[in-house]
Amino acid sequence: MKLVFAGTPEVAVPALDALLASGRHEVAAVVTRPDAPAGRGRRLVASPVAERAEEAGIEVLKPAKPKDPEFLERLREIGPDCCPVVAYGALLPRVALDIPAHGWVNLHFSLLPAWRGAAPVQHAIMAGDEITGASTFLIEEGLDSGPVYGTVTEEIRATDTSGDLLTRLAFAGAGLLAATMDGIEDGTLKAVPQPADGISLAPKVNVEDAHLDWSAPALRVDRMVRGCTPAPGAWTTFRGERLKLIQVTPVPDRTDLAPGQIAAGKNNVHVGTGSYGVELLWVQAQGKKPMRAADWARGVRIGEGERLGG
Numbered sequence: 001m002k003l004v005f006a007g008t009p010e011v012a013v014p015a016l017d018a019l020l021a022s023g024r025h026e027v028a029a030v031v032t033r034p035d036a037p038a039g040r041g042r043r044l045v046a047s048p049v050a051e052r053a054e055e056a057g058i059e060v061l062k063p064a065k066p067k068d069p070e071f072l073e074r075l076r077e078i079g080p081d082c083c084p085v086v087a088y089g090a091l092l093p094r095v096a097l098d099i100p101a102h103g104w105v106n107l108h109f110s111l112l113p114a115w116r117g118a119a120p121v122q123h124a125i126m127a128g129d130e131i132t133g134a135s136t137f138l139i140e141e142g143l144d145s146g147p148v149y150g151t152v153t154e155e156i157r158a159t160d161t162s163g164d165l166l167t168r169l170a171f172a173g174a175g176l177l178a179a180t181m182d183g184i185e186d187g188t189l190k191a192v193p194q195p196a197d198g199i200s201l202a203p204k205v206n207v208e209d210a211h212l213d214w215s216a217p218a219l220r221v222d223r224m225v226r227g228c229t230p231a232p233g234a235w236t237t238f239r240g241e242r243l244k245l246i247q248v249t250p251v252p253d254r255t256d257l258a259p260g261q262i263a264a265g266k267n268n269v270h271v272g273t274g275s276y277g278v279e280l281l282w283v284q285a286q287g288k289k290p291m292r293a294a295d296w297a298r299g300v301r302i303g304e305g306e307r308l309g310g
Contacts, residue, residue, distance in 0.1 A: 001080075001082050004028055004083045007032060008047045009047065009049070009087050010048040011087055011166055012048070014171050014174040016049060016086075018174035018178040019084065025185070029058060030061065031061045032050045032088070034064055035047070035050075076099055083104040083105070085105065092104060094141060103138050103139065104138070104139040105136055105139070106136065106144070108134065109134050110133065110202070111153065112135040112151075112194055113198050113200075114199070116199065117204075120202040122162045125162055125223055127200075128223055132153070133153040133154050134173035136149040137149060143201075147194065148191060149180045150179065152176045161226045162227050207235075209228075209232075210224070210228040212236045212308075214307075215259045215273070217275040218250040218274075218278050220274075229247070239306075243285055244284040245280065245283055246281075246283060249279050251278060253276070255276045259309075260307035260309040263277075265294075269294055279293075280293035
């Protein structure tokens with residue numbers, strides 16, 4: 001088939017690479033978000049997908065909005081059979097969805113209908129799921145509601161951050177997306193409607209959502225930190241300033257601390273929660289680089305009875 005691939009961040013690059021390497025389909029063009037300011041100089045930088053496409057000598061389309069007439073006209077000129085999508089980052093209007101004969105097929109990082117929305121991996125970790133995966137489905141105008149072509153499953157490990165898990169799913173999902181294109185092309189794969197039950201939503205996790213509640217159980221605190229790493233970053237406050245928590249681990253035998261209370265030893269830092277303690281392993285103070293929690297604690301000289309979170 002002739003394909004137009006739509007994607008933007010680094011997590012979409014493995015899928016583009018898989019389609020380029022398959023040898024069975026032609027990736028005629030790539031659709032990605034416009035260049036965005038980045039770094040201290042805030043200069044405009046192309047998306048990772050755009051950079052990879054340019055390396056491969058593929059035409060890159062960067063519409064401000066997918067409903068732009070110039071973009072739609074160029075898409076019609078290319079005449080794709082199917083448009084595979086991975087984390088493109090913009091809503092597709094019906095007029096665009098109708099152009100390819102086999103529609104737009106999205107690689108979504110959950111086992112649909114679980115965790116429909118922008119942040120499925122973060123929510124799966126924060127909810128304490130043990131298994132997740134990736135799904136390919138035909139895009140409709142509803143939120144991740146289209147019929148599913150295929151899935152792969154992935155275990156959520158006890159120390160996984162959302163970054164760790166998303167990296168694994170990006171590579172597993174790349175193979176799934178390539179296989180889905182093959183099945184659509186040869187007619188052996190049919191999309192199956194999603195069940196009406198088991199639906200859960202995964203909206204974008206913003207900075208306020210990542211504010212830690214020390215009255216929550218230790219396992220909840222651990223899942224929040226892992227689910228919000230690397231972005232937007234779980235945080236609390238210490239002496240009125242924000243403190244980002246990069247890595248913690250539950251300490252079941254530490255039951256003597258009140259929620260948020262800090263106990264700093266020579267080589268460790270424990271904090272109370274609503275159940276038992278957690279050990280802070282890596283933190284980042286406001287305006288500082290990430291550091292080991294024990295080094296941070298020595299630097300700030302924690303007093304007896306001091307707490308995180310006010």
